[in-house]
Amino acid sequence: MLSPMPPETRDFNPWRFSVAPMMDWTDRHDRFFLRLISRRARLYTEMLTTGAIRFGDRRRLLAYDPAEQPLGLQVGGSQPAELAECARIAESLGYSEVNLNCGCPSERVQAGRFGARLMAEPDLVARSVAAMAAAVAIPVTIKSRIAIDDLEPWPTLSGFVARIADAGCRTFIVHARKAWLDGLSPKENRDVPPLDYAMVHRLKAECPGLTIVINGGLANLDAAEGQLRHVDGVMLGRAAYGNPYLLAEVDRRFFADPTTPPSRHQVIERLIPYVERERRLGTPLKHIARHLLGLFQGRPGARLFRRHLAENAHLSDAGVEVVRQAAELAAPDDIAMINHGFRSVA
Ligand SMILES: Cc1cc2nc3c(=O)[nH]c(=O)nc-3n(C[C@H](O)[C@H](O)[C@H](O)COP(=O)(O)O)c2cc1C
Known part of the structure; x- marks a missing residue:
């Protein structure tokens, strides 16, 4: 059904444009639908915990249509051996990437010592990433915030990324605001802490060898494209979900793919x-x-x-x-x- 990629579009880094993982929103039906609009945007599952992946109904939780590729599985967890097992499962099912959630602030996630709380535990994340990367050949990536609570943002972010890059992670997706684990709901945590794009730009400037993807508050493709002067990729969440046809321009603008999108x-x-x-x-x-x-x-x-x-x-x-x-x-x-x-x- 889909025609082959034009050869000139193959060399872009695959994280140049992605749609954010969103619980309850980017399920397999949504992803199939979005894929009809853009052939190139990278897509992600909703976050699944290591427990759900290991013991849940895999056919229901992990099934996807091959047309959804390139597709990353986002995992929530903090036990290196369990995460490595989940990475193996992701790879065996054909996912293109396994992404570790270090940015989710919900209480349920905090109780399990994962999500955004992991930003305060770079050694644990490094061990997790090392175990996952040793288990699979697909990329292991991180999605984080710039910091949590009253941790100082730049030392937190730069230290976190440096430690985890040493463990083998090459791609970092950064939601460019803090998460406040105490006092703000998950929804407020997506709007209230101020955005700091400059800090993510600085991360790229200081770590030119890493693939840095910026996320948070990008409302349209002009805003997203402007970010590519500073970072390697952009990730859009709510804007892409609320106005999915915005993706019709992505292949041409972000991947130089001249194919006419469907109406x-x-x-x-x-x-x-x-x-x-x-x-x-x-x-x-x-x-x-x-x-x-x-x-x-x-x-x-x-x-x-x-x-x-x-x-x-x-x-x-x-x-x-x-x-x-x-x-x-x-x-x-x-x-x-x-x-x-x-x-x-x-
Ligand atoms: C309904 C909803 C569910 C979300 N679920 C997840 C999730 O499962 N994993 C994750 O890393 N981020 C999750 N997020 C955060 C988004 O991935 C993204 O970081 C955030 O919305 C900021 O990007 P945006 O301003 O482009 O929407 C969720 C966001 C929304 C709105």
Whole structure:
């Protein structure tokens, strides 16, 4: 179904543009949908704990469609041997990367001594990364904050990265704000601590041999592209989820891939066989439809599209017709804009 990559686009670092791991949001249905819009954006699973990966229902938790690649598995944990086992499982299932979560501030995560709390334990993270890297050939990467609580940001971040780079990690994704483990909810922790992009730029300047990816508050592709003057890659979370068609420009702008992206209606058409397959397997339509709500954002009819899905997708016998009917309520894309590059005619 997907045409081969043009040869000139193969050399970009694979972390140049990615969509952030987001619990409850970037599930396999969302990733399949996003992949229809961008062939090149790197995608991540939601965070899975080592316990879930080792003892949970793997077919349910870890299954993905090959079309979702390149796809990284994000793991939460802090026991080196368990993390190494999870890395092995990720590799055996064909994931392109295993990413260790050192940035999540939720209480559940803190109780387990992992997530953002690990920023205060660089030696433990280094041992974990060393064990994981020894177990697999796929890249082992880190997603962190710049610091936690009242730790001084630059010494914390630079010390953390240096220690873990020594253990074999080459790629660091940094959500460019602190996490406050006491007093802020996970949601507040994504907005309240101020962003400090300059600190992540400094990290790249001082560690030119590492791949540094910046994350946090990037609202659109102009903001993201501007970051590439300072770092190797950008990761977008909420902006990509809320306005998924923003990804239509990613392959051309970030990977010099000249392939014309599908229009929004073509995305829906290409999603239909997937929806049919999933419905046959018993997946309720609402599990897929909830990720589509932002597809027509900014287009006439976007509200009707959203409303039709919201009012009908939860019905037990709802099938592809609900998605088709919703799409018929939204205006077609401007084909000239898609064919000629969004910026040149915008
Ligand atoms: C609903 C939601 C769930 C998230 N779950 C995870 C997660 O499982 N693992 C993780 O590393 N970050 C998680 N995050 C944080 C994002 O990966 C990202 O770091 C954060 O949203 C900042 O990027 P943004 O401003 O582009 O959204 C989550 C964010 C949201 C909004």
